[in-house]
Each structure stands twice: as C-alpha cells, then as structure tokens.
Amino acid sequence: MLPITRFTGMTPTRSRAVVHGNLIFTVAVADTAELDMRKQAAETLAKIERHLKDAGTDKSRLLSCTVYIADMALKPQMNEMWDQWVDMDNPPQRACIGATLEHPHMIEIVAVAATKD
Template sequence: MSSIQRFDSNSRLSRVVVHQGVAWLSGIVAADCSQDTRSQVRQVLARLDDLLASVGSDRSRLLSTQIWLKDMVADFDTVNEEWSTWYEGSPPARATCQVTFDDPDIRLELIVTAAT
C-alpha cells in the first residue's frame, strides 16, 4: 500500500496531499486581499509555485486547475492575462467559475492537482 503524505495540516485541512506521484493542493487565496485582482492573482501564483516546489513539483507538471472568481465578468480577462504570462507550455485541464466567498475582499481562489 502506498503512503499518503500530508503537508501543512491543521484540524480542518492539509495544504497539500501527495499520493502515488500526484499532489492535490487545497484552495489558495492571496495573503493580502485588500489588493486588486491583478495583485491577488500574482500572489496566488507565487504561493502556488512555492507549494509545488515544497513537494518536488512545478507549474509545468500541473494536471488540473480550478479557478474560482468572485466576479467572472470583471475579473476573467485579468486572470487570463496573468495566467498566460505565468504559464508557458502545455496547459492543464482547467475550469473557471463564479462563487461567493465568505470574505468579500477575496477575488479568486485557485485549486490544483499536479504530478510530483
């Protein structure tokens, strides 16, 4: 039986779970949600880079991405611009949807699955 590794865990969640060469990352939001959408996207992508590196992966190994946006109409183009600048190569499977966050300052949350 393969081991399951859990990283940065608390009583509610693990920030990253790795099993059989696949890493699942829980939702990532900006550290400073008082910033505009572009800044929040950059913060989230930088945090994603750090989390992937912590388990021996990187952005080129993304398998699936879910982008949750507060306002699809207002933020979709900005998110896509930042994503296209950040991500090069063969893109992962991706879905984007509009959601209501518990904190009104959060503009986006990113959830990914990656190969390690």
C-alpha cells in the same frame, strides 16, 4: 498501499498540499486584503507554485486547475496574470467558475499535479 503525505497549512485542519502516489493536490488563496484581481491572482498563482515546489514538483507538471472567481467580470485580469505565469509548453486543463468567496478573497485556485518521480 500508497502513503499519503500532508504538508501543514496555516490552520491545523487544512493542508497546503497533499501527495498520494504520484499526484499532488493543493489549494491557494491570496493573503492580501487588497481588492485587486491582478494582485490577488499573481499572489495565488505564486502560492500554488510554492506548494508544488514544497511537494517536489513544479508548474510544468500541473494536470488541472480549477479557478474560482468572485466576480466573473474580472476574469480578463485573472487571464492576464495566468498567461504570464503558466508554463506555455505544458499548459494544464483549466476551468473557471463563478463563486461566492469569503471577503476579501476574489480568487481561489485548486490544482492537481504529477510528481517528478
């Protein structure tokens, strides 16, 4: 049986990342309350990168990302930050979905990556 490793999150009921076998699952939102998509997207992507590092991998090993956006009219700004951040040699599959998010969050990202093992 494969072990499950959980990385403690900000609350006792949530993990920053979970590793099972050679897969890493993580979710992030921005900490900033600023209503600026570029800033929230950059911060959220940076958190995903930190979570992956904590779990022993990096963004080159991303398999998929699901991006939830509170206002799809702001998707171009999110795309701008994504294009600056993503590993262009190893781009993951990505989906963007319009969603009702808890204020002040404008973006939430769910990512799945492979470990380096």
